[in-house]
Amino acid sequence: MHFQSFGEFLAMGGYGFFVWLSFGITYLLLVGLIAASVYQQKQFKQQLKATIAREQRVKQYQEQQV
């Protein structure tokens, strides 16, 4: 361990603002990208599932009419 205390770790030898700004934005962007990619896939699957179910209901209805 390079630092003597947690406070010293946070201070980063006086460069705390710049170091934590960098790491903060990096993790924010990475987590955002991962979350957006997961969400897009989930949402599209749900949407397609609904479309398929609807098509099936229409097909069933048409078969009943004949």
Place this chain on the structure above:
Amino acid sequence: MFKWLDPYAKSETLYHFCGKLLPYLMVSALALLLLGNIWGLAFTPADYQQGDSYRIIHIHVPSAIMSMGAYAAMASAAFVALIWQIKVAHWAVLAIAPIGATYTAIALITGMAWGKPMWGAWWVWDARLTSELILLFLYLGVIALNGAFSDRQVGAKVSSLLALIGVINLPIIHFSVEWWNTLHQGASITKFARPSIDPSMLWPLLISILAFAVLLMALTCLRLRTAILVNEQHRPWVRKLVGGQ
């Protein structure tokens, strides 16, 4: 020679292949990232000139290297898409572009936060910084061009072409610190000679670089799967998979 690759051009095979790899890639990427960053932040000595501000290197260098690695991967996919007319290759181009753009943005922002305390300025129009900014615009250009045509085939072709032409920027970024007199420092590890960085600082850095590389692969798998589903939504195998019948 490359016959064994053929099945992977088929979207269904590729979808399942990516699905198998995805959990391993994602878990190892996040584990490596945490290991490399915690090691670099707390367990390495401070730099003799830059003090603790140099610790930004542990995200700045990995994101910068992989912003170029992602571009090389995207351009390779564009090459395959254009020459062999393989559709999944073009979907891969579009899957990688946002990841590369994010990495480039991270490299630029962390570079600014490092430049301010060390150089006294958030931004200078130095050759390295400017060429990396152009890389961001290339990524955004590929994404925008693809959506700019009402004919999707044309959009696919033109965006792949831009991705290929933009490769010229990669050597410019890499050699910018040698060709021009830049404020940005020269290469420490991406050179053939021995790395000019102490091993105690080099190891966590290499782990973080690997983490960004594996995360790039994981996100490409994830995004490519979505692209395959969207583009093949009328195919029976997608209907069966998603519709559950």
